[in-house]
Amino acid sequence: MRVLTAADLQQVLDFPSVIKVVEDAYREKATGEGTIWPMIYHEFISDQADMDIRSGYLKSQGVYGMKLLSWFAGNDAKQLPELNGTVNLYDDQTGLPKGIVNAAALTGYRTGAAGAVAAKILANPKAANLLLVGSGSQAIFQVMAELTVLPKLKTVTIVNVTSPAHATDLAQTLVDQLTTQFLPAINQSSDDYQRLAAQLNQLEVSASDNLEAATQQAGVIVTATPSTKAMINADWVKPGTHINTMGADMAGKQEVNEQLFRSANVYVDDRTQAAKVGEAQTAVKAGITTADQLPEIGELLAKTNDNQWDAKSVTLFDSTGIALQDIASANLALENAAKLNLGQTITL
Template sequence: MTEMTVLNGVAIEELLTIPMAVEAVEQAYLEKSKGDAALWPMVFHEFDPGHADLDIKSGDLGGLGFYGLKVVSWFGANPGKGLPALYGTSLLFDLATGAPRALLNAGPITDFRTGAAGAIGAKYLARPDAETLLMAGTGALAPYLIAAALYLLPQIKTVYVTNPHHPECSAAACEAITPQVEKLLSGCGGCHAAIAAAPDLEKAVRHSDVILTATPARKPFIKAEWVQPGTHISCVGADMPGKQEVDSALFASAKVFGDDTAQCLSVGECEVPYKAGVFSGHICEIGGVISGAEAGRTDASDITIFDSTGIALQDIATAAALLQAAQETGKGQTVTL
């Protein structure tokens, strides 16, 4: 008989914290850079093109002794039926035996690990004296990205929040996001920065040392001429072909980093400029920078871009941390298979 832990969204939100997510994602990047982890081929299937689809990301983390997968499905008509449009489910298995160890709601895991990923890019690539951050995008990921960035970059004094496609909505979005950020940081030092709406995107870009982007854009809204020398940009919005948030021209001179080279060039922020021939395709993976094997920023004037496409290893490492926390606290449900 095999026992498996089941963690629903409520249990995960009680257990998972910004520091836990950051530690798990960094570990996943390091394991990958050392060759102790592997990403497996992604699966994308459209049940009804433009209306219903799913994708599966999977891989293994040898250092942690787990392999796993995440299935995310999107059914656009669901809200009209009183159901969520998105469902996410993660499974964790013992790498030595194949035994299932955990079934988890992938929704909150994705939020936390995505926020951690964008912030980790800023931690290792932004200037040490960076004080101003721009959050371009006001969706569900924005509070997690801001909170993780403030946790890892305590020198940040000001956060600007903008909705790049509907700037008139920036103030209302900022008002809603701020208490969420404060809640996420309540157990790890609190929110130490001023958070303000920035309806003028160009002005905000020109005055920001760190920029985080998280939108479904297919037309870039960060123009190359706005970005000042020394700026760091973490892009998390592009996760399928054709998506783009940053002007392709910026890739011609910026130092480019990513979570997985193949994924960045096929579905990430790098995809469009690479296929257009603007960008050579040379990417330093962030795990190498964290380990010290690769150089990150080498000059205060460098413009750095981190293409965070989202990899299965982030989910597996975070799920493993949650499983340990659940076992230590007695949370979740244990089922016998």
């Protein structure tokens, strides 16, 4: 089997390809070709250290597997990464292990791709202004993924509610990071490469400490934070805006006001999971919606590929993260690595 590090993934994964396989995985969940099993979560220290295990089966690709990802906030002070874990894939005909992939690095790609899948079908395809709320490890992945599916994006505004200086630092280096980390993996003769290179060259990036004003100016909003209280009020969001809430993935987390679930057209990755630990959890507790009333993005994709943007409506995608994203992305990485003879092959 093959083992892939974070450095390997940077060479074998490109966002156009990852977005495609994640979109397919959502669709296959809806059609029954993909199955997810119950998530396991454990908190070692409240708000400081936890881990979760997500597992599932992608029949169309002939693989099943699981991801264990741990988060230890104190690791930063020890000069260690906060996120650590592995994705393990297995062949569905033999049960033999196919590969082990760095989960922390893969999570960036697959989570960015998840938001891009939603924006591709729900957001204004001519959206020019992106608001990113949060400036942590997910930030660069989210922006690059959105640029990949929204060719008219011209500006990115970054807001970090708890650390404005961190947003300013990221704004100064964002274009360089996107250019050096993600462009080289894309085929340089492809239309995607040429367009993204030009788009990055002209991209305007700034930081703001006025979240209300930034929200009102945005056509697409991505929230990627560990927030436990709403940062964006419902009445700040203008019609025609699309929101990806990417941060809520456990009980107690919240990024936007639950009243948005009254007015917005909402989609989730998994209705049961979203109602329990996603952005929808607060709205469910408030009686605004129920798990049964939350349509899944895969169900929409199984019906149509046509963009659903409506200038009079707000759309919201609640992403909690499902195993099929990890399995599809890890399988893509392993297959590309085999073609390029990258990574380390081992026998257990």
